[in-house]
Amino acid sequence: MELAQLTMFKVVADQGSIVRASEILHCVPSNITNRIKQLEQELGVQLFIRKGRGLIISPSGTLFLDYTNRILALCQEACRALDADAKPSGVLRVGAIESAATGRLPALLAKYRQQHPAVEMQFSTATWSQLLAEVVKHTLDGAVVAVNVEHPDVERSPIYREELVVIAASDSGVIHSPLDLQGRTWLMWPEGCPYRQSLQRWLTPHGLEVNITSIASYGTILGCVRAGEGVSLVPKGLFEQFKNIGGINGFSFADLAPVQNYFICNKHTGSHPAKDSFAALLGAEYHLA
Numbered sequence: 001m002e003l004a005q006l007t008m009f010k011v012v013a014d015q016g017s018i019v020r021a022s023e024i025l026h027c028v029p030s031n032i033t034n035r036i037k038q039l040e041q042e043l044g045v046q047l048f049i050r051k052g053r054g055l056i057i058s059p060s061g062t063l064f065l066d067y068t069n070r071i072l073a074l075c076q077e078a079c080r081a082l083d084a085d086a087k088p089s090g091v092l093r094v095g096a097i098e099s100a101a102t103g104r105l106p107a108l109l110a111k112y113r114q115q116h117p118a119v120e121m122q123f124s125t126a127t128w129s130q131l132l133a134e135v136v137k138h139t140l141d142g143a144v145v146a147v148n149v150e151h152p153d154v155e156r157s158p159i160y161r162e163e164l165v166v167i168a169a170s171d172s173g174v175i176h177s178p179l180d181l182q183g184r185t186w187l188m189w190p191e192g193c194p195y196r197q198s199l200q201r202w203l204t205p206h207g208l209e210v211n212i213t214s215i216a217s218y219g220t221i222l223g224c225v226r227a228g229e230g231v232s233l234v235p236k237g238l239f240e241q242f243k244n245i246g247g248i249n250g251f252s253f254a255d256l257a258p259v260q261n262y263f264i265c266n267k268h269t270g271s272h273p274a275k276d277s278f279a280a281l282l283g284a285e286y287h288l289a
Contacts, residue, residue, distance in 0.1 A: 090120065171228070
């Protein structure tokens with residue numbers, strides 16, 4: 001089954017005549033007749049009822065015409081989407097680590113939707129390693145991660161440096177230095193989280209033991225900190241989103257190095273206006289910091 005056959009079938013069905021279809025398609029009637037017969041043989045049904053010199057579409061042909069119209073329309077949409085000068089459209093599948101999804105991206109996603117209403121955004125969150133795997137497999141068009149990933153099929157662009165904040169319950173006192181955190185329980189994402197690694201790099205030189213409880217949810221971490229169950233180290237963007245709920249204080253330290261975040265995508269995707277426009281908006285918003 002070829003697109004040329006489907007086009008011939010559609011025009012014949014619309015015109016009710018092979019002769020008129022041949023004039024529109026600029027080909028000889030015999031060619032159309034042969035291609036329609038080949039299509040009928042492949043489908044195993046009669047698409048037209050031949051009556052004298054005319055044609056009447058069969059019940060099977062009527063059913064197949066609906067699918068033909070959708071197939072041809074989708075092909076046209078695909079061509080428009082791949083046009084370098086076309087406005088972004090189609091489906092855009094983007095992922096992000098939870099801290100970026102919660103702290104940095106909500107306003108940007110809303111802005112992208114306003115700028116490109118023809119794009120159907122599919123957004124998901126996962127760990128950076130899961131996001132990388134999805135980008136490599138082409139099941140995600142791009143993702144925001146906090147790790148400088150290296151993979152032969154992936155390209156990355158720096159977007160922003162995320163400052164880090166120690167958070168604690170409001171009634172737990174002021175934290176002046178890492179020594180004030182001696183004996184505290186840390187509530188952090190599981191092993192592999194770049195912010196957890198930053199915590200360990202920060203506290204180890206001070207000779208402090210790091211007692212960590214793993215929680216794979218920033219919402220749960222913030223709730224537990226507010227309840228006084230421990231302290232945490234979180235991205236500043238996340239803290240800014242939640243500090244107004246009350247019950248949590250944030251503390252910044254000069255020797256807490258920011259963590260670079262990146263937008264990653266597959267090198268072999270080819271033309272993808274929707275993804276390219278999203279990457280451009282990220283760069284404009286965060287000045288490729």
